[in-house]
Amino acid sequence: MPTKDDIKLLVLNKKDDEILAELENDKETIQGFLIDIAKNDSDWKIRRDAIKILGKGKINQSIELLHDILLKDHFTVLRKNAAKSLGAIDDPRAIPPLIEALKTSKDPSIIIEVAGSLGMLKATQAVDVLLKLLKNKDGEIRENVAQALGMIGDPRAIDPLLKILKEDKEAWVRGQAAEALGLIGDERVVSDLIITLETDDGIGVSIKTATALGRLKDPAAVEPLIAFLQKSKSVENRRAIAYALGEIGDKRAAEVFLELLGDEDETVRYWSCLSLGFMQYKRAANNLLDVLQADESVRVRKTAAISVGQLVPKTKKCVQILLDSLKAEDDPEVQEMIKNTLERIAKNQKYKSIEEMIKNMDLEK
Secondary structure (H helix, E strand, O other): OOOHHHHHHHHHOOOHHHHHHHHHHOHHHHHHHHHHHHHHOOOHHHHHHHHHHHHHOOOHHHHHHHHHHHHHOOOHHHHHHHHHHHHHOOOHHHHHHHHHHHHHOOOHHHHHHHHHHHHHOOOHHHHHHHHHHOOOOOHHHHHHHHHHHHHHOOHHHHHHHHHHHHHOOOHHHHHHHHHHHHHHOOHHHHHHHHHHHHHOOOOOHHHHHHHHHHHHOOHHHHHHHHHHHHHOOOHHHHHHHHHHHHHHOOHHHHHHHHHHOOOOOHHHHHHHHHHHHHOOOHHHHHHHHHHHHHOOOHHHHHHHHHHHHHHOOOOHHHHHHHHHHHHHOOOHHHHHHHHHHHHHHHHHOOOOOHHHHHHHHOOOO
16 A cells, blocks of 8 residues: 555656556545645645646546635646646536636636636536637637637637637637637538638638538538639648548549549548548549559558448459559558458458459459
């Protein structure tokens, strides 16, 4: 049985995993030690780390202490970590203390941490207070409050966030408003997001807006996203739009994905492979097989193999290419995906095994 000094030593040496394991063995005793250390230790750094572990360990018995630290401790770093741990504990009883701190704190760093925790807790009770903070002069506060409102997902935030999207002077705040609107998930904002995509050239706004449109999965966004892709030279934009078009899953984007299979960026090629399989775009089988044979990225080749399996090609030529790719492939994960695809094709064509398919098709193994 560890003593309080043993736990303090583990805290000092940042052995969080060992402390969490001890919590599993004797929760009542260990949480008592941690609460005492967080409250009374003479070293503020040890108190800080104990506060962090209270959150990681989801120790809801510490809510009262964390509330007291958040509102009264003279160390800002301890108040910030108390706010973060109250969110991590994931207990609705942590919401009233956080709202109280949001109403009374003047420190931007505290407000930001409190807002983040209220977002994690999906605290609908905090929406009205958070909406008032969207008018704060500090752009970082507005950004983090917008993020929290998106995480909470309450439709009361839609109109205020749209106002931020259209009028805020800071690009990063407008981008966060776009992301929040996507998280809330109301299709009424699609047209506003499309206008933002087409007209707002602020740094990072198009990426957040494209991602939001992907989350909303509205086919109305497909053509604007394709049009934006065609004029964009930014790899970050191509990644975001490839993701968004894949999430929407509309086959109007299939030919775009075929072109993006040759993109210089690995993530763009990955999303293109994944999306073509998800869309069941049969015409992509040969293109995906080319990627499987030639792409330098293990991640992309693996995804190409999976997507070919989703398309279940029937031709002798396709099966032979898969067999040849299996023979040439060095990565075991890609090999496994190719085998799975071959098994899927064999099953689809009523063969009992890959070997029976090879024999009946007169293929070279």
